[in-house]
Amino acid sequence: xxxxxxxxxxxxxxxxxxxxxxxxxxxxxxxxxxxxxxxxxxxxxxxxxxxxxxxxxxxxxxxxxxxxxxxxxxxxxxxxxxxxxxxxxxxxxxxxxxxxxxxxxxxxxxxxxxxxxxxxxxxxxxxxxxxxxxxxxxxxxxxxxxxxxxxxxxxxxxxxxxxxxxxxxxxxxxxxxxxxxxxxxxxxxxxxxxxxxxxxxxxxxxxxxxxxxxxxxxxxxxxxxxxxxxxxxxxxxxxxxxxxxxxxxxxxxxxxxxxxxxxxxxxxxxxxxxxxxxxxxxxxxxxxxxxxxxxxxxxxxxxxxxxxxxxxxxxxxxxxxxxxxxxxxxxxxxxxxxxxxxxxxxxxxxxxxxxxxxxxxxxxxxxxxxxxxxxxxxxxxxxxxxxxxxxxxxxxxxxx
Amino acid sequence: xxxxxxxxxxxxxxxxxxxxxxxxxxxxxxxxxxxxxxxxxxxxxxxxxxxxxxxxxxxxxxxxxxxxxxxxxxxxxxxxxxxxxxxxxxxxxxxxxxxxxxxxxxxxxxxxxxxxxxxxxxxxxxxxxxxxxxxxxxxxxxxxxxxxxxxxxxxxxxxxxxxxxxxxxxxxxxxxxxxxxxxxxxxxxxxxxxxxxxxxxxxxxxxxxxxxxxxxxxxxxxxxxxxxxxxxxxxxxxxxxxxxxxxxxxxxxxxxxxxxxxxxxxxxxxxxxxxxxxxxxxxxxxxxxxxxxxxxxxxxxxxxxxxxxxxxxxxxxxxxxxxxxxxxxxxxxxxxxxxxxxxxxxxxxxxxxxxxxxxxxxxxxxxxxxxxxxxxxxxxxxxxxxxxxxxxxxxxxxxx
Numbered sequence: 164x165x166x167x168x169x170x171x172x173x174x175x176x177x178x179x180x181x182x183x184x185x186x187x188x189x190x191x192x193x194x195x196x197x198x199x200x201x202x203x204x205x206x207x208x209x210x211x212x213x214x215x216x217x218x219x220x221x222x223x224x225x226x227x228x229x230x231x232x233x234x235x236x237x238x239x240x241x242x243x244x245x246x247x248x249x250x251x252x253x254x255x256x257x258x259x260x261x262x263x264x265x266x267x268x269x270x271x272x273x274x275x276x277x278x279x280x281x282x283x284x285x286x287x288x289x290x291x292x293x294x295x296x297x298x299x300x301x302x303x304x305x306x307x308x309x310x311x312x313x314x315x316x317x318x319x320x321x322x323x324x325x326x327x328x329x330x331x332x333x334x335x336x337x338x339x340x341x342x343x344x345x346x347x348x349x350x351x352x353x354x355x356x357x358x359x360x361x362x363x364x365x366x367x368x369x370x371x372x373x374x375x376x377x378x379x380x381x382x383x384x385x386x387x388x389x390x391x392x393x394x395x396x397x398x399x400x401x402x403x404x405x406x407x408x409x410x411x412x413x414x415x416x417x418x419x420x421x422x423x424x425x426x427x428x429x430x431x432x433x434x435x436x437x438x439x440x441x442x443x444x445x446x447x448x449x450x451x452x453x454x455x456x457x458x459x460x461x462x463x464x465x466x467x468x469x470x471x472x473x474x475x476x477x478x479x480x481x482x483x484x485x486x487x488x489x490x491x492x493x494x495x496x497x498x499x500x501x502x503x504x505x506x507x508x509x510x511x512x513x514x515x516x517x518x519x520x521x522x523x524x525x526x527x528x529x530x531x532x533x534x535x536x537x538x539x540x541x542x543x544x545x546x547x548x549x550x551x552x553x554x555x556x557x558x559x560x561x562x563x
Numbered sequence: 564x565x566x567x568x569x570x571x572x573x574x575x576x577x578x579x580x581x582x583x584x585x586x587x588x589x590x591x592x593x594x595x596x597x598x599x600x601x602x603x604x605x606x607x608x609x610x611x612x613x614x615x616x617x618x619x620x621x622x623x624x625x626x627x628x629x630x631x632x633x634x635x636x637x638x639x640x641x642x643x644x645x646x647x648x649x650x651x652x653x654x655x656x657x658x659x660x661x662x663x664x665x666x667x668x669x670x671x672x673x674x675x676x677x678x679x680x681x682x683x684x685x686x687x688x689x690x691x692x693x694x695x696x697x698x699x700x701x702x703x704x705x706x707x708x709x710x711x712x713x714x715x716x717x718x719x720x721x722x723x724x725x726x727x728x729x730x731x732x733x734x735x736x737x738x739x740x741x742x743x744x745x746x747x748x749x750x751x752x753x754x755x756x757x758x759x760x761x762x763x764x765x766x767x768x769x770x771x772x773x774x775x776x777x778x779x780x781x782x783x784x785x786x787x788x789x790x791x792x793x794x795x796x797x798x799x800x801x802x803x804x805x806x807x808x809x810x811x812x813x814x815x816x817x818x819x820x821x822x823x824x825x826x827x828x829x830x831x832x833x834x835x836x837x838x839x840x841x842x843x844x845x846x847x848x849x850x851x852x853x854x855x856x857x858x859x860x861x862x863x864x865x866x867x868x869x870x871x872x873x874x875x876x877x878x879x880x881x882x883x884x885x886x887x888x889x890x891x892x893x894x895x896x897x898x899x900x901x902x903x904x905x906x907x908x909x910x911x912x913x914x915x916x917x918x919x920x921x922x923x924x925x926x927x928x929x930x931x932x933x934x935x936x937x938x939x940x941x942x943x944x945x946x947x948x949x950x951x952x953x954x955x956x957x958x959x960x961x962x963x
Contacts, residue, residue: 190922191922192920192922193922193923199922220938220940224565224961225565225946225949226939226942226946226949226950227946227948227949227950227951227952227953227958228565228573228949228953228958228961229953229958229959229960229961230960230961230962231960231961231962231963232963233962233963234961234962235962244962245565245569248962249962250963251963254963271963388963389963501922504920506960507960508920508953509949509950509953509958510922511940531922531938532924532925532938535924535925535936535937535938535940536936540940540941541939541940541941541942
């Protein structure tokens with residue numbers, strides 16, 4: 164596997180265009196019918212494309228490893244996910260248009276419900292409305308503790324971002340969210356000595372928040388996780404010489420795309436508006452990352468049929484994309500989220516790469532079992548970008 | 564490929580059970596009938612399992628590299644064999660219950676036959692009986708040379724272990740065994756300056772042994788190889804949070820298993836008693852490494868039909884294993900030992916991983932040619948453990 168530093172020397176600017184369509188959690192598992200979600204779905208447009216493409220399976224991190232969406236996306240974008248760790252707090256915060264500085268440390272927050280004994284009875288406070296969330300964040304926003312300014316910003320439903328701004332903050336802190344109900348919230352513990360002051364500030368904030376929210380049942384407490392400061396990633400512009408755009412509906416994915424240098428385009432609210440956004444902006448960029456969230460959410464919910472329907476819905480919109488004639492089209496997932504598993508999993512992810520220059524294989528249908536026999540074989544997701552760039556004529560020869 | 568240090572952070576203790584069945588040297592090559600040993604053998608139970616499993620091929624080290632059993636096993640156990648080199652002397656010695664200390668250096672010994680000119684005419688001294696071996700080891704045992712105490716311990720037939728015990732021994736020494744007949748035994752040569760004293764002691768021992776054995780034709784000389792001191796491996800308990808057991812008949816494999824933290828269970832003398840041992844101890848451990856030696860020995864002997872028979876014999880016992888309903892079953896070899904090649908080879912090894920959570924493929928028969936089209940593709944043997952752990956629910960998600 165080559166490093167981005169190596170690739171960087173070979174990239175060249177051209178007019179060709181690449182579209183990377185990521186159906187989050189695309190990979191599945193067979194249910195009682197013996198077929199996966201992708202095998203069950205009717206997706207003639209993807210199949211038509213598969214016939215002219217090269218297919219295979221990809222591992223987001225390494226065989227057997229189940230990734231979160233953060234590291235899984237890093238891989239697809241060609242970054243080594245073990246080298247560039249992106250905390251959840253940072254990701255969520257980048258997704259909400261907050262002006263994040265190098266003095267800032269963010270955490271992902273959940274409003275939760277505590278009972279009289281201080282035990283968590285609902286980690287999501289009954290998924291309170293976003294309006295209620297906005298109201299609660301106003302109560303917590305603007306505090307200053309030991310010289311550290313605190314920002315509380317709503318995300319969606321029970322989810323919010325907390326940003327601590329001050330000199331010398333260190334993000335080596337364990338989550339206060341125990342990730343289980345029936346337990347008490349944890350103290351934020353520093354895992355390195357240098358993070359001692361930061362942990363103190365965080366714990367003081369948590370105590371104040373508890374006090375402030377005590378009468379706001381069911382959202383009477385906060386749980387924080389994924390403490391993270393800004394990371395500096397090489398940008399798509401410099402590494403790949405691309406002018407990249409992001410078409411996504413969910414904050415986290417927009418945030419990740421921004422970190423990589425992508426411009427985030429307003430993409431409406433639905434899968435259809437996402438495809439329309441691609442059409443409307445096709446002339447302005449040479450790389451498009453399109454993200455479909457619902458394949459993952461339905462998988463997480465264990466809803467096999469809904470995931471099938473989402474795949475079919477994407478397929479119906481696919482001609483909007485193909486009729487634009489991009490030079491390279493990639494269809495894949497960031498990881499697998501099989502409905503029968505109701506969560507992210509380690510299974511490799513179906514992958515299709517179309518270009519006029521690909522050496523197409525015998526795959527006639529885009530599915531896990533067909534991709535096994537595809538010409539790409541089983542590759543690391545980090546290898547998708549180099550293959551796409553070469554197919555787009557954007558990578559020069561290495562050596563004489 | 565992720566490192567064990569990385570995996571360690573993701574492992575979690577559960578009640579699920581993993582059985583790893585290693586048929587040593589399993590991979591084969593087609594003979595004049597056009598079929599390999601595994602393709603020729605009748606193994607309905609393995610095939611039945613293959614239908615519910617995910618199959619593939621694995622490379623013990625890297626494509627094209629022929630491994631010894633030591634590094635090949637390291638890979639299957641999830642260790643990087645290039646990082647953790649295990650000398651043959653150490654392995655053999657660990658297999659015979661010798662109390663090995665950090666002051667010890669071991670070598671694998673062969674009793675051999677020299678002619679009047681000092682030329683090796685038989686590297687195995689006609690495979691003398693183990694009783695004769697015991698008698699000869701008594702003659703060599705207990706010597707002290709330059710303050711270094713020497714232990715001679717019989718293994719089996721012509722094979723024995725020599726252990727040198729003293730301060731400052733360094734194992735950077737070349738073999739005295741030229742691995743060929745028609746040559747004289749070699750001097751033990753230090754490859755690093757720090758091993759000069761050790762090499763001297765070894766050469767003095769070899770000369771004394773020659774003198775002592777001169778009238779013991781055909782076993783009138785010793786050949787030493789694989790000089791090795793103790794290595795410290797991360798244990799299965801700490802890396803994988805497993806409680807592992809080893810079911811094996813041959814010393815070397817028991818020794819290797821012990822190095823990894825496995826408890827070695829007395830397993831009788833036959834393939835059948837090995838399976839019975841699994842049954843009898845199934846409740847006590849959550850990971851079982853079962854080793855079948857005879858597939859390798861028959862391959863080494865170039866005996867195609869005997870290797871076929873051994874595979875069929877293992878298949879007959881397989882229901883003892885499957886009826887225990889382990890959560891994960893792995894069937895593979897440590898490397899290939901094709902009978903037509905009469906030795907270890909570089910060919911990738913057939914691999915089957917069964918679990919209720921595997922995304923099964925179209926493989927209907929467990930064989931090299933079927934495994935090529937399996938859903939695992941061609942992976943590194945080091946990836947078997949992460950995949951098995953995930954399938955057993957023993958690996959947490961990486962990142963958010």
